[in-house]
Amino acid sequence: MHGDSETGEEKRGAERTTGDERSGMINYYRTDEGVIQKLKDYDEGAWVQLTNPSPEECVEIADRFQMDVADVRAALDDEESSRISLEEGYTLILVDIPTAEIRNNRNSYQTIPLGILLREDVVITVCTEETAVLQTFVDQSMKEFSTKKRMRFVYQILYNSNIVYQSLLRTIDRKRKEIEERINGSTGDSDLFDLHELESNLVYFATSLRANSMVLDRLTRYGRLQQFPEDRDLLEDVIIENRQAIEMTGIYRDIINGTRELLSTVINNRLNDVMKILTSVTLILAIPTIVSGVYGMNVDDQWMPLAHVPHGFGIIILITLVISVLIAWLLHRKKML
Missing domain, CATH: 1.20.58 (Methane Monooxygenase Hydroxylase; Chain G, domain 1)
Structure with a gap:
């Protein structure tokens, strides 16, 4: 799953840089007897997935499920911060998830908002692009997944987000090792730029992961969200994975900082x-x-x-x-x- 998510995110990042704007779309999914099926329209117990929806589609969903259209569109704003909001009749959970892109002619990573709108009869996800975090459920890669167990489904989304974070963090560390292995050979200014780009990615990840941890902390304290004991156990797993991702980000930032200083010293020594x-x-x-x-x-x-x-x-x-x-x-x- 990790390798697939990494490849998928990098492909989607390349597509965005070519200017191929994906049109908005609404998909309906529901699991029956453990198998996910795509529906033509909404039915009870379904999952509504909005991918880069148009303003008209946002209004349609908001009117259909009696939600504020601003909450439906919240995840479409890149500047929105992670938060949880208890509204009348539904709950908005906004978190940052990782994604790949091409920045400065280099494969880079950043974070984008993912909106989860939760009602007693439906789970709605809103994101500006297709992401490995949700594609795992569409591909039936997540075990014991059911769109009808809404709270567990939400926690599984958050859990998978942390797994993708950790996968991309390992990818960043592999790229750092490749640069480190070239230090005794041919190194130059481009390696310093690559390390700076990797460190920038980690800054984005660290900021988003800390904001997500605040959302997870609030989820443990909100009694309005009906949870079963196994759901609480899953939430604890999500919190643990989030903390592990934060620790990995901090460790990799320190290592990259040391590698950059070593590379700068080697280049200066060679010049001397x-x-x-x-x-x-x-x-x-x-x-x-x-x-x-x-x-x-x-x-x-x-x-x-x-x-x-x-x-x-x-x-x-x-x-x-x-x-x-x-x-x-x-x-x-x-x-x-």
Whole structure:
């Protein structure tokens, strides 16, 4: 399930960047004898799934189930924060779920709102795009899933959201390891940008997970939501998985921060090594440059050493070469060359 969710999220992220806007749609699902079926219209015990609905579709659902249209459209606003709201006749649960996208020509992850509208006779989910969090239920990958057990269904959605978070967190850590493995080889500024992008993803995850934890905490205290003992056990599992995702996010942020500092240090050290070698080479080449400059002055040759000695040119070249080799040997001993 983890691998499927990761691939699906990345594919959906690529689709969004190509500008292929998916039209809004309403789907109706219901489980009968443990098998989920797609319905043509709403029936008792069904799950209503709104994916990027149009304003008209939001009004239709709001009127049909006697809800405030603003609550139906709440999840369509990317700036909406996670919250739970008890309204007359229904409950709005708004959480952030992870999704993939292409940002700065890189595979990245962010969070988007998922709205869950809960009534005694229906569960309505609203999201701006198809997501692995809900697709798991459509594909019948979730065990003991029933649209008629509404509170348990809600907790299973929240549980699956945390599982997808953890899956993408492991993907982020694998990408960090790939960059870390290249440190001894060819690394450059692009690796620093990649690490910064990964750290930005973790910032989004950390913020959303903390906000979701507040919603989960309130769910444990609201007596209006009818829950069975097994539902409360599932809620405890959701809280545990949420805490684990928060801890994983914090750990991976610290590791990425350390990897980025290591990469920056390695790049600086390599630059220092190059500058040191160039300085040493410049110093070695300065010797023949000085000698040739002195002997190239326009003065009387009677004052120039070795000017009238047989093989004087060769002697001067030999002396220059010996001095250059001696300087190179000293620099090598000092580990500067």
